[in-house]
Amino acid sequence: TSNEMWGGRFASGPDAIMEEINASIDYDKRLYEEDIAGSKAHAAMLADRGILSAGDRDAIIGGLETIRVEIAEGRFAFSRQREDIHMNIEARLAELIGPAAGRLHTARSRNDQVALDFRLHVKSALEGFEAGLTAFIEALLDKAEAHADTVMPGFTHLQVAQPVTYGHHALAYVEMAGRDLSRCRDALSRMDECPLGAAALAGTGFPIDRHQTAEALGFREPTRNSLDTVSDRDFALEFLSFAAICATHLSRLAEEIVIWSTPQFGFVKLSDAFSTGSSIMPQKKNPDAAELVRAKPGRINGALISLLTVMKGLPLSYSKDMQEDKEQVFDAIDSLNLALAAATGMVRDMTIVTDRMKAAAGHGFSTATDLADWLVREAGLPFREAHHVTGRAVARAEEKGVGLADLTLDEMKALHPAITDGVYSVLTVEASVASRTSFGGTAPDNVRASAKAWREKLAKT
Numbered sequence: 299t300s301n302e303m304w305g306g307r308f309a310s311g312p313d314a315i316m317e318e319i320n321a322s323i324d325y326d327k328r329l330y331e332e333d334i335a336g337s338k339a340h341a342a343m344l345a346d347r348g349i350l351s352a353g354d355r356d357a358i359i360g361g362l363e364t365i366r367v368e369i370a371e372g373r374f375a376f377s378r379q380r381e382d383i384h385m386n387i388e389a390r391l392a393e394l395i396g397p398a399a400g401r402l403h404t405a406r407s408r409n410d411q412v413a414l415d416f417r418l419h420v421k422s423a424l425e426g427f428e429a430g431l432t433a434f435i436e437a438l439l440d441k442a443e444a445h446a447d448t449v450m451p452g453f454t455h456l457q458v459a460q461p462v463t464y465g466h467h468a469l470a471y472v473e474m475a476g477r478d479l480s481r482c483r484d485a486l487s488r489m490d491e492c493p494l495g496a497a498a499l500a501g502t503g504f505p506i507d508r509h510q511t512a513e514a515l516g517f518r519e520p521t522r523n524s525l526d527t528v529s530d531r532d533f534a535l536e537f538l539s540f541a542a543i544c545a546t547h548l549s550r551l552a553e554e555i556v557i558w559s560t561p562q563f564g565f566v567k568l569s570d571a572f573s574t575g576s577s578i579m580p581q582k583k584n585p586d587a588a589e590l591v592r593a594k595p596g597r598i599n600g601a602l603i604s605l606l607t608v609m610k611g612l613p614l615s616y617s618k619d620m621q622e623d624k625e626q627v628f629d630a631i632d633s634l635n636l637a638l639a640a641a642t643g644m645v646r647d648m649t650i651v652t653d654r655m656k657a658a659a660g661h662g663f664s665t666a667t668d669l670a671d672w673l674v675r676e677a678g679l680p681f682r683e684a685h686h687v688t689g690r691a692v693a694r695a696e697e698k699g700v701g702l703a704d705l706t707l708d709e710m711k712a713l714h715p716a717i718t719d720g721v722y723s724v725l726t727v728e729a730s731v732a733s734r735t736s737f738g739g740t741a742p743d744n745v746r747a748s749a750k751a752w753r754e755k756l757a758k759t
């Protein structure tokens with residue numbers, strides 16, 4: 299049998315493979331709420347503009363509400379013959395209310411309909427991420443404030459570099475998440491234009507009111523060009539770009555948690571709630587959640603590259619290629635949601651092992667730069683010479699198997715005669731971090747001020 303939507307032009311129905319490659323209902327049923335909201339707004343507008351009778355409008359809106367409940371309660375029979383969510387709902391509407399259902403699609407096409415549904419879905423996902431990122435930032439701020447004075451090693455090349463505070467480290471992730479939040483909001487603001495009414499590609503001759511439907515559906519304004527509207531998936535690409543960057547940040551944090559929770563580091567203890575055991579080794583506590591957060595960019599980056607590749611080179615306006623936009627965006631939404639929730643939970647629950655951090659902070663001659671800076675400040679040496687003298691001090695300490703602060707004053711003086719007793723005060727890890735008061739530096743007072751500024755910023759938005 300030929301198609302119930304466009305059978306007029308067709309003598310026979312589709313090949314089984316045609317049906318299989320064409321059907322998107324298995325995944326786009328996820329858009330049912332958006333599809334029904336869009337149809338209700340469209341029907342209301344058509345009636346206000348005298349294009350649809352009030353009776354038909356009421357029948358349509360009532361029928362759509364029945365369908366919404368059927369789907370929400372799992373009582374709706376989705377059909378692959380009916381291809382996608384739009385036609386599944388419209389066909390069911392016809393079963394429920396008869397011929398009036400056929401008037402709903404006046405001045406509309408599936409092309410603007412799907413652009414609307416998908417955009418609404420991405421928009422609400424991003425609104426969810428605004429809230430999720432805020433919670434993540436708050437969990438990090440709690441840790442930063444509690445550990446403004448907790449000294450740990452800062453690394454470059456994963457080699458001990460200079461002491462920092464754990465509070466400063468946590469705030470580094472606050473900065474990243476803060477940029478993610480701002481990217482999320484930028485994207486939301488750009489996608490705040492309603493596609494409905496672009497119709498197939500050229501607009502419509504019916505006297506519709508696109509401003510009315512835009513407002514009813516929570517958009518700032520309607521889109522301006524009908525051709526662009528049905529061709530545009532920038533909003534999905536921007537979401538995926540945001541998601542890829544955000545997931546990258548989360549995966550870096552996750553990697554640090556994996557490393558830091560090893561017995562060798564022992565900087566953090568994960569809660570039982572975010573760890574798993576081993577079926578054979580009774581002693582094991584594995585950071586599986588952190589590992590999965592670390593892995594999520596695999597899927598999310600894949601989704602971004604996939605959609606960029608689908609869209610590149612597509613002629614205007616709509617092509618069926620664009621149906622391949624949804625599955626991976628849905629997967630990216632779910633993946634990022636889980637990664638963000640798991641990262642927030644892990645940060646909130648994990649114990650910072652301050653003595654392990656502090657002990658490690660002193661390893662690896664981490665205050666060597668402080669010694670060199672002292673020679674510049676107190677003995678007037680050029681930094682390059684101070685660097686050289688300090689290098690010899692490190693070599694001497696390494697030879698003796700001790701830290702820099704354990705060299706005797708005589709040994710120090712042998713390296714440079716201008717060195718006095720005063721040098722020892724800069725060689726502790728606490729003195730080192732306290733001295734880093736430059737704007738954005740790791741000094742505990744900086745950490746407290748920066749955390750406070752973030753709290754105020756979050757309270758304002």
Ligand code: ARG
Pocket residue numbers: 322326382408409412616618620621622
């Ligand atoms: N299921 C389709 C999609 O996701 C809806 C739009 C179909 N439009 C069309 N002209 N065939 O893209």
